Amino acid sequence: MTADLPANDAVNDPEAARAAMRDVAQEPGVAKPDPILVADGVARRFGGLTAVDVEHVEVQRGIITALIGPNGAGKTTLFNLLTNFDTPDAGTRTFDGNVIDKVPAHKIANHGMVRTFQLTKALSKMSVLDNMMLGATNQRGEKMWRSMVPFSWKQQEAEIELEAEALLDRFNMLHMRDEFAGTLSGGQRKLLEMARALMVKPKMVMLDEPMAGVNPALTQSLLQHVVGLRDEGMTVLFVEHDMDMVQEISDWVIVMAEGAIIAEGPPGAIGSNQAVVDAYLGSHHGEPLDLDADI
């Protein structure tokens, strides 16, 4: 894992960030020592249904945060609101110190935040390599008039291609560079989408169920990639249903239910939280939640 990926500041030490989390109180909406993403009073209703109603939530910089919750809890909707793919009815979002409420979705990537989708969006009729190269930002050849003057962008294109190949190699997908993305399996598409997001060189990646449908062998390598991203200083927020994985790689867990943040805490402690147990199993349930069982 030596590819010089994200352009994160060297001051940003993941070890220190994780250590700092030990003193954070285990309560919903708690303030973090160094938040990169903050949502305040964010609400979204669909007709009569309140999909998201988050009073306050912060995501710590440089660590892996898991966002968990039962089906329909509002995790994907919250992702959409945080990345401006959807507009909230109320609330403010701040990324890396900037209020991003009015920033259009496509500019979020330029701010350094990239998301993936629960329903994978591989660009089927484009090659794996083209999928990757699309992710690079500030491409000169993407201007319509310049695009017709190849020598003005050929150099940059060659550099982007090298980057894309290095990343593909890292995700063990280099041998598929010329295949149509539409021919990939579901798990391979997940990998491709994640690798493609990294082409943006983001400060933060938001992964919506990156392991869903990925076979166990591949899951392990995917988990290692996610950990690798953190160790390079990137912030990771991911949605996941499999508690084994949450336990294994996350540094902090945020729990949603019925649109609200109901609990936060380190992965080891979250299973015995009464609110979480109630949310997953219904209230009036006595025993602590067995997080090793698949939910």
Added chain:
Amino acid sequence: MDIGAIFENTMRGFIGEQFIFFALAAIGLNIHFGFTGLLNFGQAVFMAAGAYGLSMMVVTWGLNFWVGVFVGLVIFPFILAVILGAPTLRLRADYLAIVTIAAAEIFRIMVRSPTFDRWTGSSDGLGGFATDFYDLSPFDPSERYFFDLFIGNQMWVVLIGWIVLAMAAFACWLLIRSPWGRVVKAIREDEDAARSLGKNAYWYKMQALYIGGVFGAMGGMLRAIGTQSAQPDNFITDVTFFVWVALILGGAGKVLGPVIGAAVLYAILNFSDIVLRQGVESNNIPDSIMSGTQVGQVRFMLVGLGLVLLATFRPQGILGNKEEMALDDR
């Protein structure tokens, strides 16, 4: 049967003026639909913009021919792209389709209406704007050229048409294999994915609508120059339909697809036209089956039949790639 006449007519369809006009418009539509995924069902209005941009500047306002060319190719398509695209390109793909169908008809009916007769010549259209173009012709108007296929002025239009067509195809090729082309293809595949990677999908769709419209305007303008008239009924809905046929026949999403498609379409039309006509005239086809005046319609029925067969046996078009097409179904 006059084999010579059949061959001549077919060749004229294959490489002649009609083919060039429609190939240009289809190249534009290919940028819209084949590469960017925009459903433009009103390519005729961009063609009309080219024709009327030129003719109105020259005839109505007495401006220079080349000013007319500029207005018809650059200004009019720009105005149209903004009018059509601004309200629709943020919405789902079908909205552009509805608006373009309507716009093409509105434009045609407005241009046709006596109210605007002073500017557009209403249903008679405008003429006499292309003399500057023919003055440059090196061909003798009374001679025949290129295996006697084209008379002088026609030859000049065909020659310039081929040069313009070659440049248009080359420009399209440059665009599509560039990073810009990669972005518009990504938008065709999944707009949200493109946006999540920092691409302004709305803006790229607007650019694609415009540049494809410019190619459409080239086709329409050359047609007006070739027939020396800009008439509203040259831009009826059928025209858009032919452009689509050429594109689907040749293969959408392939740079040369629309060119091959238009050539084959017009070769088939001309071939069936002359064969049927000769059959009727020599009474090999009895009057009870078809009269001379029905030939025009029957050949379109044949084209329709051909399209049905194509959709069944080669849905990807002549140049298309079957494997690529099948990726949709996964």
